[in-house]
Amino acid sequence: xxxxxxxxxxxxxxxxxxxxxxxxxxxxxxxxxxxxxxxxxxxxxxxxxxxxxxxxxxxxxxxxxxxxxxxxxxxxxxxxxxxxxxxxxxxxxxxxxxxxxxxxxxxxxxxxxxxxxxxxxxxxxxxxxxxxxxxxxxxxxxxxxxxxxxxxxxxxxxxxxxxxxxxxxxxxxxxxxxxxxxxxxxxxxxxxxxxxxxxxxxxxxxxxxxxxxxxxxxxxxxxxxxxxxxxxxxxxxxxxxxxxxxxxxxxxxxxxxxxxxxxxxxxxxxxxxxxxxxxxxxxxxxxxxxxxxxxxxxxxxxxxxxxxxxxxxxxxxxxxxxxxxxxxxxxxxxxxxxxxxxxxxxxxxxxxxxxxxxxxxx
Numbered sequence: 001x002x003x004x005x006x007x008x009x010x011x012x013x014x015x016x017x018x019x020x021x022x023x024x025x026x027x028x029x030x031x032x033x034x035x036x037x038x039x040x041x042x043x044x045x046x047x048x049x050x051x052x053x054x055x056x057x058x059x060x061x062x063x064x065x066x067x068x069x070x071x072x073x074x075x076x077x078x079x080x081x082x083x084x085x086x087x088x089x090x091x092x093x094x095x096x097x098x099x100x101x102x103x104x105x106x107x108x109x110x111x112x113x114x115x116x117x118x119x120x121x122x123x124x125x126x127x128x129x130x131x132x133x134x135x136x137x138x139x140x141x142x143x144x145x146x147x148x149x150x151x152x153x154x155x156x157x158x159x160x161x162x163x164x165x166x167x168x169x170x171x172x173x174x175x176x177x178x179x180x181x182x183x184x185x186x187x188x189x190x191x192x193x194x195x196x197x198x199x200x201x202x203x204x205x206x207x208x209x210x211x212x213x214x215x216x217x218x219x220x221x222x223x224x225x226x227x228x229x230x231x232x233x234x235x236x237x238x239x240x241x242x243x244x245x246x247x248x249x250x251x252x253x254x255x256x257x258x259x260x261x262x263x264x265x266x267x268x269x270x271x272x273x274x275x276x277x278x279x280x281x282x283x284x285x286x287x288x289x290x291x292x293x294x295x296x297x298x299x300x301x302x303x304x305x306x307x308x309x310x311x312x313x314x315x316x317x318x319x320x321x322x323x324x325x326x327x328x329x330x331x332x333x334x335x336x337x338x339x340x341x342x343x344x345x346x347x348x349x350x351x352x353x354x355x356x357x358x359x360x361x362x
Contacts, residue, residue, distance in 0.1 A: 012330045016354045020048055024235045027156055032242035033252040034162040037273035039066040040341050041242050042159035044351035050088040053154040058090040062161040065092040072343045084344040093144050142220040145227045163256050170263045173228045234266035244274045245314040269330045278333040278358045282312040
């Protein structure tokens with residue numbers, strides 16, 4: 001058994017069965033530091049959910065999309081059926097394209113269809129995004145959520161961007177409140193000045209431009225506030241934290257858990273990836289190495305020595321993870337494999353370890 005100082009019977013089950021069995025869940029976020037296996041975990045979770053739910057969607061909100069690489073098939077902006085499944089789809093969103101689409105719809109609504117006529121809308125949108133950082137991503141996210149809510153998926157798994165981007169995503173309701181407050185303040189103080197300024201550049205009539213912008217912001221705010229309410233309901237939403245047994249990743253996970261708590265978002269699952277021999281402890285392996293190293297070639301001794309150093313370091317941080325979260329979180333240890341987890345078959349095999357983890361008592 002690995003040398004983690006805890007009584008296994010007193011801890012939550014070290015698996016993600018609780019997520020699979022909670023039929024009320026509609027939104028599952030998977031997040032953590034960059035490079036810790038968020039996409040693999042998202043895809044594995046999606047494959048397991050597909051066994052129990054009618055329709056499952058995996059959405060990548062990371063600008064550096066990896067779902068296509070994980071499933072070994074082309075995945076686009078629209079839900080793409082995953083080969084080998086009849087109830088699992090995936091999509092990769094593009095925030096810039098979503099914002100451009102929103103801008104075009106505003107141009108159509110105000111009659112600013114020509115290139116010259118559209119410059120007023122473009123200038124106004126540019127000014128808004130520059131004066132309120134994050135408003136472009138917030139409006140894009142609202143478009144995504146509006147699209148997803150109109151689909152008939154039982155559960156949506158979000159493969160999120162690294163921690164900083166994810167935390168900004170969760171702050172969108174606050175950003176939109178500031179944006180809407182600023183626009184309404186300008187409207188109250190200067191009347192139709194916003195629309196008139198835009199109209200000078202050929203963006204349609206002042207009232208049309210102003211109403212289109214404020215209407216779009218109001219619609220965006222309503223959607224995200226509604227979504228935010230759902231996100232704060234543990235019956236509907238949960239967040240799975242993913243890390244590896246290294247200092248920076250464990251530290252980032254602690255920060256993420258604290259921030260999620262501030263936002264009122266449920267989080268009670270942690271997946272620790274890339275674990276060397278989870279069922280063995282460094283002391284046990286060290287005894288074997290000490291008794292056999294004299295019979296090993298120099299290169300083999302050096303390789304084993306480096307592996308032992310890595311194993312001791314991992315055991316230390318896994319122990320810290322259990323100390324921090326073991327009493328309240330389902331902590332799942334996922335092994336480092338000899339191969340990449342790519343393609344449906346390997347994802348299916350690896351996903352079983354999320355549900356039926358390695359027995360640490362062996």
